Every structure is written in structure tokens, then in C-alpha cells.
Amino acid sequence: MDESYAFHANVTLTFAEPIDAPRSTAHLFGPTGEVAVGSPEQGANRGELVIPLRANLAPGAYRVEFIAVARSGRRLVGQSSIVIPEPGIARQPSASVSISATP
Structure with missing residues (x-):
């Protein structure tokens, strides 16, 4: 049995400045x-x-690691945790973000 279910979407990271x-x-x-x-x-x-x-993502914990380059040229390096709940659990996937800037 395939344990993935209909969580087929995008991961969207939001920053305070324009991203390239x-x-x-x-x-x-x-x-x-x-x-x-x-x-x-x-x-x-x-x-x-x-x-x-x-x-589709199976239920469980996921980590997205990213290097986002701002239009100013600044690099934003970080990671975000995402939890996909078991089917039937009435809650939205959760996420947390950790970002650090490098010159």
C-alpha cells in the first residue's frame, strides 16, 4: 500500500526582500x-x-535546505522543517523556518 496521500503541492518560503x-x-x-x-x-x-x-509526500518529518539569493546579491542560507500528518488527522502540515544571511 502506498502510504503517500494527496499532499502534492509546493513549498513556499517567504522573505522580507525580493529573491532571485x-x-x-x-x-x-x-x-x-x-x-x-x-x-x-x-x-x-x-x-x-x-x-x-x-x-506526493508520505506522512513524516521533512527538512528543506535552501540558499536563496536576494536581488541585492545577498545570500540567505537556511532550512525549514515540515511535518506531514497521518491521513485522517484534521490539521494542516506545519513548518518552521531558520534563516541566516551570509555576505
Whole structure:
């Protein structure tokens, strides 16, 4: 039985400054290792970095590691934790973000 379910969406990271998506990178890691994601894209807001998921995610804890390059050239390095709940649990996936800037 496939334990993944209909959590097939995007991971969106929001920053206080405009992000240059083509120069940014992201990797997603889950319970069984690295998860395939598409190239980061610009969100509707210039401060959004959208990471498209290529497949449904099984319940569990995930970590997205990113290097977001601001349009000013500043690199924002960080990670975000995402928890996908078991099917039938009435709550939204949760996330937390940790970001540090490097010159």
C-alpha cells in the first residue's frame, strides 16, 4: 500500500526582500532520504521562493535546505522543517523556518 496521500503541492518560503529564484537552490530531505523537487521558482510576491514538489509526500518529518539569493546579491542560507500528518488527522502540515544571511 502506498502510504503517500494527496499532499502534492509546493513549498513556499517567504522573505522580507525580493529573491532571485534562478540563482537560488533548494533540497528536500524526508524519512527515507532526499526527495525530488523542481527548480525554485519566483512566487506571486517578489519575496517568495516556490519549490515545486514532484510527487506526493508520505506522512513524516521533512527538512528543506535552501540558499536563496536576494536581488541585492545577498545570500540567505537556511532550512525549514515540515511535518506531514497521518491521513485522517484534521490539521494542516506545519513548518518552521531558520534563516541566516551570509555576505
